[in-house]
Amino acid sequence: MPYLGAVKVAAAVMAVMIVAGIGILGVTVMKRAGGGKPETANVLPAAASAAIAAPTAFGEVSLQLPPRARVLDMAMDQQRLVLHLQLAGREKALMIVDLETGRSLGMIRLKPDPLEP
Numbered sequence: 001m002p003y004l005g006a007v008k009v010a011a012a013v014m015a016v017m018i019v020a021g022i023g024i025l026g027v028t029v030m031k032r033a034g035g036g037k038p039e040t041a042n043v044l045p046a047a048a049s050a051a052i053a054a055p056t057a058f059g060e061v062s063l064q065l066p067p068r069a070r071v072l073d074m075a076m077d078q079q080r081l082v083l084h085l086q087l088a089g090r091e092k093a094l095m096i097v098d099l100e101t102g103r104s105l106g107m108i109r110l111k112p113d114p115l116e117p
Contacts, residue, residue: 061102065095080105 065071066087073084081097087109094108 059102063097063102063104066093066107069093 065085068088070086071083072086072092075082075084076099079099081099083095083097085093085095085107087093092110094110096105096108097103098105
């Protein structure tokens with residue numbers, strides 16, 4: 001049987017590939033489970049730790065909205081508040097507020113696409 005040698009070689013190559021794959025999988029799992037450098041495993045980058053820091057109090061602030069504007073929705077993260085506004089004339093805008101100071105950082109006016117009916 002002349003093809004028996006080729007079958008033996010193929011079986012040996014497949015066995016080596018299976019063992020190598022299991023080894024790579026094991027190393028990857030150990031690295032992701034914390035088997036890497038334990039002294040840096042729980043250290044946050046400086047920007048991330050600053051974002052988690054407790055916010056400073058700014059007291060009572062009056063935020064000036066445009067005339068006849070209505071707040072439709074709002075969203076926030078650790079540092080910013082985004083107000084979704086409906087302005088007079090059915091125009092919409094986003095106002096970004098800095099939560100550390102309570103001041104408006106600016107407004108983004110949302111214009112409809114002129115190609116849509």
